[in-house]
Amino acid sequence: MRIYSACFYCICLLLLSACGNETPERQLMQTYTKRVANVLNEEIKAPTAASQLPALPPQKLRHQTTTDIREGMLDVLDFSYCGLLPLIASRNSSLGIVAQPSQRLIYEIEFYRKLTKCLPLLEKDPILDHELKARIKAVYTIKTQNLPKVIWNALYTGQEIEASLALNLPPLPLQKSSHSEALRALNKLYSVTNILNKDSSADKLSLDRIEESFAAIYHAPLGTPLLKSLLLLEATLNDVAEIINTRLLRRPLCFPGMQNPQADILKNIFTEYYARQIQPYMSKTHRIGEQWFTLHEITLKKLPIPNNIESYVAQVFLKDSSSSIWNRYIAARDKHTHAWQTILKQCQLMPSRSN
Numbered sequence: 001m002r003i004y005s006a007c008f009y010c011i012c013l014l015l016l017s018a019c020g021n022e023t024p025e026r027q028l029m030q031t032y033t034k035r036v037a038n039v040l041n042e043e044i045k046a047p048t049a050a051s052q053l054p055a056l057p058p059q060k061l062r063h064q065t066t067t068d069i070r071e072g073m074l075d076v077l078d079f080s081y082c083g084l085l086p087l088i089a090s091r092n093s094s095l096g097i098v099a100q101p102s103q104r105l106i107y108e109i110e111f112y113r114k115l116t117k118c119l120p121l122l123e124k125d126p127i128l129d130h131e132l133k134a135r136i137k138a139v140y141t142i143k144t145q146n147l148p149k150v151i152w153n154a155l156y157t158g159q160e161i162e163a164s165l166a167l168n169l170p171p172l173p174l175q176k177s178s179h180s181e182a183l184r185a186l187n188k189l190y191s192v193t194n195i196l197n198k199d200s201s202a203d204k205l206s207l208d209r210i211e212e213s214f215a216a217i218y219h220a221p222l223g224t225p226l227l228k229s230l231l232l233l234e235a236t237l238n239d240v241a242e243i244i245n246t247r248l249l250r251r252p253l254c255f256p257g258m259q260n261p262q263a264d265i266l267k268n269i270f271t272e273y274y275a276r277q278i279q280p281y282m283s284k285t286h287r288i289g290e291q292w293f294t295l296h297e298i299t300l301k302k303l304p305i306p307n308n309i310e311s312y313v314a315q316v317f318l319k320d321s322s323s324s325i326w327n328r329y330i331a332a333r334d335k336h337t338h339a340w341q342t343i344l345k346q347c348q349l350m351p352s353r354s355n
Contacts, residue, residue: 025171025229025281029236032273036240039266040247044239051235053227053325054316056165057309062157064149064306067142082118082136087111102214105154106207109195112147115140151192152303160214164223165316171228172288174281179288185216186295193302226292227316229285230329236278237329237336244339254347263347270340275351282333293319293326 022030037044056062091099091107099107119140122133155161172179189210247253254260296317305313314321321327344350 023170024174025232028174028273028277028281029232032269032278033236033239033243035269035273036266037243039262039269040243040253042243042247045242051231053167053224053231054312055167056162057312059157059162061308062306064152064304066146066149066153069139069142082122083114084111084118087114101154101158102160102211105150105192106210108143108147108150109192109207112143112195115143148196148303151196152305154192155190155299155303158214160217161223163218164221165227166221166224169221169224169228171232172225172281172285174277179220179222181216182220182222183288183291183295185213185220186222186292189213189217190295190299193299196302222288222292223316226285226288227325229281230289230325233278233282233285234325234329234332237332241332241335241339244343248343248346252346253343260347263349267344267347267349270344271351274340289326289329293317 033044087107087110115136119136122128122136192210253266254263297319300313300317311323315323315325318324319326341350
């Protein structure tokens, strides 16, 4: 009997703990939805599975295999000629072999830059034989083909993206918070893709600062907080729009020439909860989301995406796909706006400059 009582006590504690873990953001959204539902005498539908953030696919599904340079191909190169000997020695050291994707990215960019500058000199050098030049060109071709996959692996398979998209992170906070550092780091880091289209700005990229950008992304994770906020807003805006539309289909809230205290209460809920609290939160989330999604979209257009995670990428990183979290949030926002405009116009309570 004591065992069962102890188990029951533990379960109660867990349930109370779970209730206590509701974030202020979620509590605000729930209160807003309940207030609208109560004043309109409508029920709130249970949340759908679509409102859950999908888990980041395992690293083995995200990692892309690059082409190895055949053993011996580099042995005949005059490393001192292109200044590659110290770089290759560092890469083949015990630390270089176990390097993180970010460190591998730095190595590959340095190698690519040096070899790119060296090729014209090799072509003009009459001393080098044709066979050696052909081997150097072969190495350059492999490095060029590998670079998009190396960049992908650095950006989307390292511990930084895993920290940013950890499922246990809360949504963006209601209070004022700055995420500019994480966005600046993303912007600097993802600009490495400019090297793929021979952009001159890529030559100005400081490789010494790349690790700083990776560290900023790791220590100020932004992915999950942003995406959870968008999902929370999507669910809330859809719920409120559904409540309003269902009520209007059942029976108008206001009739011409008749006063309606219920409509005044509804307008107060709109002002107090949506206009003063949720709308500023939406504005912040929208501003961060536009930058975050745009950076990923621009980057992913230049990189190969593994086929088996395309659906995840479309949902989490892209704006315009049908399953995109961002696209779904925008649709919910517009649906919510239209519902409120309809019911407030019906009651002649639309906000204006004067009120």
